[in-house]
């Protein structure tokens with residue numbers, strides 16, 4: 001997977017290629033954390049910086065180089081158009097037609113072609129669609145393959161129906177061909193539906209990088225009945241991902257150099273993003289129990305479940321993207337290097353990361369609150385729960401990963417040390433022994 005500015009499409013970059021690349025019509029812009037330092041539009045300040053110094057200053061340089069980029073330091077809010085109700089998959093084709101009267105060639109990327117929901121969704125496009133089933137990782141190779149198919153068929157809108165990885169493939173493909181992006185989550189396991197970024201993995205499941213798009217998906221359609229019928233574990237994992245949102249956005253707001261996840265990586269949160277993140281946590285604390293009870297007992301779908309879905313998908317997405325990520329996701333991304341973590345879902349790892357972050361911040365009260373909440377909903381609170389064997393060497397590996405240049409850990413401030421991270425992880429692990 002190759003490329004550079006002259007390539008046909010800039011989605012693909014080699015592992016070592018840290019240039020920012022643009023599609024021929026600028027329709028497709030991606031950026032990565034590391035690109036902030038080493039892009040075609042690189043700033044003089046960043047160019048002068050020694051490569052070794054970039055890591056620790058990646059976030060700071062971005063937040064401080066307002067003189068180089070007029071937009072740096074601006075407050076930002078990014079959000080998609082969002083519909084949520086039960087039964088929406090049956091009218092998806094109509095909703096898309098209403099919103100984009102000029103598109104005519106849909107591609108539907110679905111997680112399971114044979115499922116009832118998928119069939120109903122496909123049927124809602126009366127003039128037919130290119131249907132592609134995708135399972136497995138969102139990797140460069142997968143994106144290349146689907147992209148080639150969509151280009152050959154002249155696709156002008158891409159509907160991604162599935163979990164985070166299907167959605168990430170859909171966003172990558174749609175952005176590459178400047179098609180409209182329509183996201184329909186089949187599970188409430190992450191905030192992927194509403195964010196303008198994809199998480200790339202290597203074919204064997206290790207975290208590769210974040211890829212950022214210039215905007216949110218064009219339309220997000222959430223059918224709550226589909227999510228109500230989905231496996232419980234996914235909803236619970238989504239709760240773990242969503243619960244991190246407020247604490248991470250709070251950390252970004254507290255750090256004057258903290259930046260959001262909006263492309264490019266130079267913006268401050270709005271008060272609205274923080275309010276959304278706070279509402280997300282409040283909704284989860286208040287409604288998870290009733291929502292999960294309804295789900296476990298097989299229904300009916302209640303208002304609490306609707307509220308939790310909005311927290312998992314909409315509030316978590318806006319709060320994370322326009323509020324910013326911090327230690328909880330940095331810990332998650334570091335844990336992904338251990339193969340045994342691959343059987344755990346994104347939000348399950350993040351849920352443990354949230355406890356670690358709160359301990360790092362010295363906020364023991366909230367750390368305990370999240371700990372108890374995780375226990376109540378069935379989320380991990382320790383390496384043991386995550387099935388990860390932890391040794392001194394591995395704690396070091398996690399800490400070092402968190403201190404890498406493109407880690408969201410830098411939103412915690414410029415003075416984070418390996419010792420601090422390791423201490424917090426050890427303390428988080430001991431909570432389980434003391435309290436359970």
Ligand SMILES: [Zn+2]
Pocket residue numbers: 190191241329346350
């Ligand atoms: Zn997340």
